[in-house]
Amino acid sequence: xxxxxxxxxxxxxxxxxxxxxxxxxxxxxxxxxxxxxxxxxxxxxxxxxxxxxxxxxxxxxxxxxxxxxxxxxxxxxxxxxxxxxxxxxxxxxxxxxxxxxxxxxxxxxxxxx
Numbered sequence: 001x002x003x004x005x006x007x008x009x010x011x012x013x014x015x016x017x018x019x020x021x022x023x024x025x026x027x028x029x030x031x032x033x034x035x036x037x038x039x040x041x042x043x044x045x046x047x048x049x050x051x052x053x054x055x056x057x058x059x060x061x062x063x064x065x066x067x068x069x070x071x072x073x074x075x076x077x078x079x080x081x082x083x084x085x086x087x088x089x090x091x092x093x094x095x096x097x098x099x100x101x102x103x104x105x106x107x108x109x110x111x112x113x
Contacts, residue, residue, distance in 0.1 A: 001028070002040045007089070008048035015049065016092035023097065023106040036105040043112045046085045051076070061091065086112045 003022050007015055021027060025037025051059075059076040079088055093110060097103050 001038075002042060004042045004044065006044050008045040010049055012049055012051050012089060012092060015043075016089060016096055019043070019089075019093050019110065020096035023093070023109060036102045037109075040109045040111065043089065043110070046089055046112055049085055049089065 005015070005019065019041050022039050022041050023037065025031050025035065025039055028037060028039055031037070056076055061074045061076070061079060062071060064071050076088065079091075089112060090107070090110070094103070094107055097106055
């Protein structure tokens with residue numbers, strides 16, 4: 001089943017929670033935790049999405065290269081400037097999904113327009 005979500009004037013965190021629930025298949029009557037599910041999510045108007053508080057200036061994304069001293073950081077504003085709000089929403093949804101072999105197949109069913 002396809003779910004279409006309008007992101008205009010919606011909070012990023014609440015939107016990402018709803019999307020991750022759908023991608024896991026928990027809204028489907030035949031939910032099975034060991035399967036990736038078959039529901040797709042189409043998100044529209046991502047540029048109208050809001051973020052609460054001072055996250056725009058204070059939120060920091062970290063990742064590590066694997067080498068000593070290899071921690072990298074980007075602020076929310078830098079990510080939005082480089083890649084847009086689509087990337088921010090993808091990162092939020094990806095980090096809300098369970099960290100297992102089903103994470104990538106579930107993320108492939110997320111379509112952001």
